[in-house]
Amino acid sequence: MSAWRRRGFRRRHLVHAYLFIAPVVLLFGIFRVVPAVQTLLYSIYKVELLRGRFTFIGLENFRALAGEPAFAQAMVNTLLYVAAIVPVSAALGLALAVLFNTRFPLRELFKAVYFAPMVTSTVAAAMVWWWLYNPQFGLFNVLLRLVHLPDQPWLMSSRTALTSIIIFSVWKSLGYNMVIYLAGLQAIPQQFYEAAMIDGAGPLRRFWRISVPLLAPTTTFLLIYNGILAFQVFDQVFVLTGGGPANATNVVVLDLYRQAFERYNFGYAAAEAAVLFALILGITAVQYLYSKRFEVAY
Amino acid sequence: MGSVGRLLLFLVVTAVAVVMVLPFYWMVVTAVSPASDILAFPPKWIPSRLTLEHFTVAFAKAPWLTYYQNSLVVAVVSVGCSLLFGLFAGYAFAVYRFPLQNVFFLLILSTLMVPVQVTSVALYVLLARIDWVDSYLGILAPNFASAFGVFLIQQGIKAIPLDLVEAARMDGAGEVRIVLTIVAPLLKTTLATVAMILFLGSWNDFLWPVIVINSQELRTLPVGIALFKDPYGSINYGPLMAATVIASGPMLLAYAVSQKFMIRGIALTGLKG
Incomplete structure (x- = not known):
């Protein structure tokens, strides 16, 4: 770089630099940054799209949100979903990664199988699960009947619907969590385990005292990544339950979608988007504060 | 053991x-x-x-080939544009030093934090004004460029020895030609990974297309399957599963052929779509 600087590289290429970044900056400015800021602004306006009228109403949309039981329910459901899916897929992913960190026949094939749901479209996969969850003829209840267990209502009951969606999401994301943990495990130098074995540490002790602490950066990454994605959950809820029964599986993004694009309550939906944004920002802030603390260098 | x-x-x-x-x-x-x-x-x-009767029914009920075409057009254009724009932007951020460089870079990366879920309301209003709702352009609007692509390409370019670029400059090659004929071939692996992840993301994307598309003939595959399930009509699982096979089959086949590349790409970059 310094050699270039001596030849007056900087000035000659200033034009190139701005021309080269212009498409991305303009496209992102127009289609992402401005709409993001505008959505936040809309949350304090009454938006009447057909009349092209925007009326400032302060925090009225947020007040409406706070007073709306359906939104409270969507918020609770989203938080429950996040609180369940994030630790469960990470824990199962870690357990499987430990198994996969040994040698056994067909290991690569198994890994590919575990990962397959991840590359499948959520809508298509959820459609299959919708069939599996069918209370009368769906495979899950058929299997329960085969072993003489009582049928489950799955998606049909407000008691079990959210859990059924969570089970689907665990199935969908398990392979990803496993592969990430496996990469983390394989990066841990073997000497650590050898030294611990010489000191007489058993496999469980080695797992808790070496693997788990050294995997802290991987765990942090997965919790945050899964958390951000889980707050945005939409596709599977849309397909499996459409938010029902009786709002039992309604989530923030689904409610936002309905309010904005079925009822044209743009201001109200923008307020929901602002809440969602605050949640994602919150997780990112936590990540920023904690990521440095868990850095590991070998 | x-x-x-x-x-x-x-x-x-x-x-x-x-x-x-x-x-x-x-x-x-x-x-x-x-x-x-x-x-x-x-x-x-x-x-x-x-x-194959369920497939016959599925094809009679919905234009799956049109859905394929829509998904393919959207994915190819969005991946193509993202790669091309990302290559030049990544090069600029990796090789040049210019005023406000970090501001622009952070601005681009910050969009990773703001998903379409958050921007959709105002984006829809904007597209309605310029008459892009219910069109390919509407689906593509937020996907012409990829922040994640710019970032990965910039990292990739930083890792290649700049002697090659400098030698080409000595030979009188222009910057555009250097990017296209020297840098791009050296970045093949990175570009392939970025292309695969963006393609997968576009192919499986559901929320934004379902927001912006109203006409049946513009539906992408995920929108097509999701709306194939008629919530009030008779439930017929054979054709529904045939439709799901039609929609998810090719991606699963591609995965079967290239699973090592896909797993590594998705895991290394820590991102899906």
Whole structure:
């Protein structure tokens, strides 16, 4: 770089630099940054799209949100979903990664199988699960009947619907969590385990005292990544339950979608988007504060 | 590990694999089984005879080839533009030093934090004004460029020795030519990974297309399947699973062929779509 600087590289290429970044900056400015800021602004306006009228109403949309039981329910459901899916897929992913960190026949094939749901479209996969969850003829209840267990209502009951969606999401994301943990495990130098074995540490002790602490950066990454994605959950809820029964599986993004694009309550939906944004920002802030603390260098 | 431990491990791994595969297997079996098999108890794990009748019904009820075409056009244009724009922007951020460089870079990366879920309301209002709602352009609008692509390409370019670039400059090659004929070929692996991840993301994307598309003939595959399930009509699982096979089959085949590349790409970059 310094050699270039001596030849007056900087000035000659200033034009190139701005021309080269212009498409991305303009496209992102127009289609992402401005709409993001505008959505936040809309949350304090009454938006009447057909009349092209925007009326400032302060925090009225947020007040409406706070007073709306359906939104409270969507918020609770989203938080429950996040609180369940994030630790469960990470824990199962870690357990499987430990198994996969040994040698056994067909290991690569198994890994590919575990990962397959991840590359499948959520809508298509959820459609299959919708069939599996069918209370009368769906495979899950058929299997329960085969072993003489009582049928489950799955998606049909407000008691079990959210859990059924969570089970689907665990199935969908398990392979990803496993592969990430496996990469983390394989990066841990073997000497650590050898030294611990010489000191007489058993496999469980080695797992808790070496693997788990050294995997802290991987765990942090997965919790945050899964958390951000889980707050945005939409596709599977849309397909499996459409938010029902009786709002039992309604989530923030689904409610936002309905309010904005079925009822044209743009201001109200923008307020929901602002809440969602605050949640994602919150997780990112936590990540920023904690990521440095868990850095590991070998 | 003893041989008993080994056997136990293999059994656990196999059991989980069965759970992972079961939905795929049942999708295919339902799609090719006669109607009587689908509702049979105990379940028919192997179809009593193979039938394509559900596929005929699925094709009669919805224009799947049109959905394919829509998904493909959107994915190819969005991946192509993102790669091209990302290559030049990544080059600029990796090689040049210019005022406000970090501001622009952070601005681009910050969009990773703001998903379309958050921007959709105002984006829709904007597209309605310029008459892009219900068009390819509407689906593509937020996907012409990829922040993640710019970032990965910038990292990739930083890792290649700049002597090559400098030698080309000595030979009188212009900057555009250097990017296209020297940098791009050296970045093949990175570009392939970025292309694969963006393609997958576009192919499976549902929320934004379902927001911005109203006409049936513009639906992408995920929108097509999601709206194929008629919530009030009679529920017919054979054609529904046939539709799901039609929609998810090619991606699963591509995955079967290139699973190592896809797993590594998705895992290394820590991102899906």
